[in-house]
Amino acid sequence: MSGLDFLTTRLETAIGWGRKFSLFHYPFITACCGMEYMSAACAHFDIDRFGAGLTRFSPRQADLLLVVGTISHKLAPVLKTVYDQMLEPKWVIAFGACTVSGGIYQNYAVVQGIDRIIPVDIYIPGCPPRPEMVLDGLLKLQDKIQHQKQDWRWARKT
Amino acid sequence: MEPLTRIQRDARPESMLLNMGPSHPAMHGTLRIMLELDGEKILNAEAEIGYLHRGFEKTCENKTYFNLLIYTDRLNYVSPLINNLGYVMTMEKMLGVTVPERAQLIRVLMSELSRVSDHLTCLAAMAMENGAFTVFLYMMKAREFLWDVIEFTTGARMTTSYIRIGGVRADLHPDWRGSLTTAIRETRQVLKDVSGLLDKNSIFLGRTRGVGAISREDALSYGWTGPCLRSTGIPYDVRKASPYLIYDRLSFEVPVGEFGDNYDRYSVRMREMEQSLRLLEQVAGLIPDAAPLSAGPTIEPSEAIARSRRQRTGERIRLSPNLEGYEKERLPGLVATDKPIAVPPKEDTYTTMEGLISHFLFFMSGKGIRPPKGDVYFSVEGGNGEVGFYIVSDGTDRPYRLHLRAPCFHLVAALEQLIKGRLIADVVPTFGSMNMIGGELDR
Numbered sequence: 001m002s003g004l005d006f007l008t009t010r011l012e013t014a015i016g017w018g019r020k021f022s023l024f025h026y027p028f029i030t031a032c033c034g035m036e037y038m039s040a041a042c043a044h045f046d047i048d049r050f051g052a053g054l055t056r057f058s059p060r061q062a063d064l065l066l067v068v069g070t071i072s073h074k075l076a077p078v079l080k081t082v083y084d085q086m087l088e089p090k091w092v093i094a095f096g097a098c099t100v101s102g103g104i105y106q107n108y109a110v111v112q113g114i115d116r117i118i119p120v121d122i123y124i125p126g127c128p129p130r131p132e133m134v135l136d137g138l139l140k141l142q143d144k145i146q147h148q149k150q151d152w153r154w155a156r157k158t
Numbered sequence: 159m160e161p162l163t164r165i166q167r168d169a170r171p172e173s174m175l176l177n178m179g180p181s182h183p184a185m186h187g188t189l190r191i192m193l194e195l196d197g198e199k200i201l202n203a204e205a206e207i208g209y210l211h212r213g214f215e216k217t218c219e220n221k222t223y224f225n226l227l228i229y230t231d232r233l234n235y236v237s238p239l240i241n242n243l244g245y246v247m248t249m250e251k252m253l254g255v256t257v258p259e260r261a262q263l264i265r266v267l268m269s270e271l272s273r274v275s276d277h278l279t280c281l282a283a284m285a286m287e288n289g290a291f292t293v294f295l296y297m298m299k300a301r302e303f304l305w306d307v308i309e310f311t312t313g314a315r316m317t318t319s320y321i322r323i324g325g326v327r328a329d330l331h332p333d334w335r336g337s338l339t340t341a342i343r344e345t346r347q348v349l350k351d352v353s354g355l356l357d358k359n360s361i362f363l364g365r366t367r368g369v370g371a372i373s374r375e376d377a378l379s380y381g382w383t384g385p386c387l388r389s390t391g392i393p394y395d396v397r398k399a400s401p402y403l404i405y406d407r408l409s410f411e412v413p414v415g416e417f418g419d420n421y422d423r424y425s426v427r428m429r430e431m432e433q434s435l436r437l438l439e440q441v442a443g444l445i446p447d448a449a450p451l452s453a454g455p456t457i458e459p460s461e462a463i464a465r466s467r468r469q470r471t472g473e474r475i476r477l478s479p480n481l482e483g484y485e486k487e488r489l490p491g492l493v494a495t496d497k498p499i500a501v502p503p504k505e506d507t508y509t510t511m512e513g514l515i516s517h518f519l520f521f522m523s524g525k526g527i528r529p530p531k532g533d534v535y536f537s538v539e540g541g542n543g544e545v546g547f548y549i550v551s552d553g554t555d556r557p558y559r560l561h562l563r564a565p566c567f568h569l570v571a572a573l574e575q576l577i578k579g580r581l582i583a584d585v586v587p588t589f590g591s592m593n594m595i596g597g598e599l600d601r
Contacts, residue, residue, distance in 0.1 A: 030188050032235035042298035057183040075209045082181055109213040
């Protein structure tokens with residue numbers, strides 16, 4: 001049993017390392033934060049330095065859902081559909097105050113935080129967050145992915 | 159079961175229905191277009207808006223005139239400073255305030271910086287959606303340099319809330335000239351590069367020339383303004399038609415197109431950016447260097463507060479860095495001081511009784527800025543057209559009603575007509591060249 005434990009821990013480290021540097025992200029851009037997302041993705045701040053440069057505009061090919069901008073109640077079902085279409089393993093970053101908590105829009109139209117609809121891994125506050133903060137959030141997500149436990153199908157569940 | 163949309167009800171049984179958006183990358187996340195297709199040909203189209211409705215107008219009714227400024231930043235979020243300007247000038251018209259010369263020059267500077275970054279973003283997105291990713295990267299690079307100038311002075315990159323009722327929030331950063339020169343030089347270079355990449359590019363021309371054309375009459379009857387209207391050949395520009403700030407003293411041209419197609423909208427924006435850079439250079443020449451603050455020792459705020467308990471302090475107080483540029487000495491050049499419509503200087507607030515009272519009177523609920531009863535409309539030239547604010551005041555410190563005339567609402571209204579009878583591939587460049595901004599479209 002201890003041999004299998006050793007094997008899976010080593011494998012987990014290797015898989016985590018591989019996954020964290022090859023994040024394909026799907027930017028679900030709706031509002032103002034999209035401008036800062038563009039800045040973060042382009043030459044000046046260059047998200048590609050951290051291995052998350054490949055933008056996939058299909059949720060089925062993406063590992064990371066970046067929810068960028070206000071989610072209104074009308075848009076909420078769309079976001080849920082996009083999340084459901086993504087394949088496991090998948091992660092979600094809430095980008096900007098509106099997605100974190102509704103931000104300054106505390107009213108009838110806006111979802112008060114996307115964690116009411118989908119699970120969120122990393123919250124990046126700010127209205128909008130600066131690109132440096134986005135990169136910091138990405139690094140925190142990479143750290144999380146590195147230390148994530150895998151659900152080994154053959155391992156005996158206790 | 160959701161109710162059927164118009165196009166689902168009316169479609170012929172043999173045609174195919176296709177849904178584009180709202181999560182389609184070229185739909186900017188907030189627009190849904192339903193298409194009735196015969197092969198690749200679009201027989202009918204229906205655009206559905208409202209995916210970014212954030213209740214802007216209703217929220218403003220519950221905010222004081224000072225507080226609702228932050229919501230105007232997030233309307234057309236590519237050029238927030240122009241939205242600030244539109245709202246603020248409407249309020250000034252209502253209050254009958256004259257803004258100091260220096261503040262007006264700074265406002266022109268900020269508007270033109272925002273206009274260039276707005277056009278850059280629009281064309282960058284349009285080019286990227288047509289496959290020209292290099293153009294996107296180049297234009298984003300230029301935008302970073304422009305935002306550096308804005309950030310130096312306002313402290314924020316996008317949502318700055320810098321232009322305030324009565325003037326501006328702070329004086330320009332001491333090194334603003336250097337950053338502006340860099341920004342203008344870099345932007346000129348990028349415009350030149352982009353012209354070289356796109357102007358005679360046959361792929362780009364094929365997707366833009368003659369595609370999405372609109373006649374002058376149609377454009378006018380839809381209520382188009384801004385670069386899109388000018389692309390049809392009508393030289394309507396709010397800066398020329400009813401000059402505000404100091405635009406009547408500056409020399410610039412209003413570029414117009416000819417056919418009103420996608421290519422003309424692209425080329426009008428390109429030429430307009432050149433004019434805006436010209437304006438930036440002129441304004442930079444007109445703004446005098448800020449007079450240095452009077453010499454002499456400064457004391458820490460805590461020290462000043464301690465001293466003011468015994469007697470009135472005459473010394474200059476060192477402000478915290480986030481109040482930089484809003485020193486009491488600078489205020490006469492930055493905000494209108496004849497009426498209590500701007501935040502009182504912090505030096506007074508912390509050291510004198512009267513200053514503290516005026517601070518409370520400014521921020522207290524029910525006090526603050528209370529314009530006379532009545533309604534007023536004012537518009538400025540925004541990134542993609544006439545940004546107008548209509549405010550009804552009932553004499554309290556909150557607007558009774560606030561309405562935004564958003565330019566791209568009128569542009570998107572014509573989208574269905576422009577793509578009808580064309581191919582699916584024409585939807586993306588047509589929509590991209592309109593510069594739809596969800597924040598101001600859905601409010």
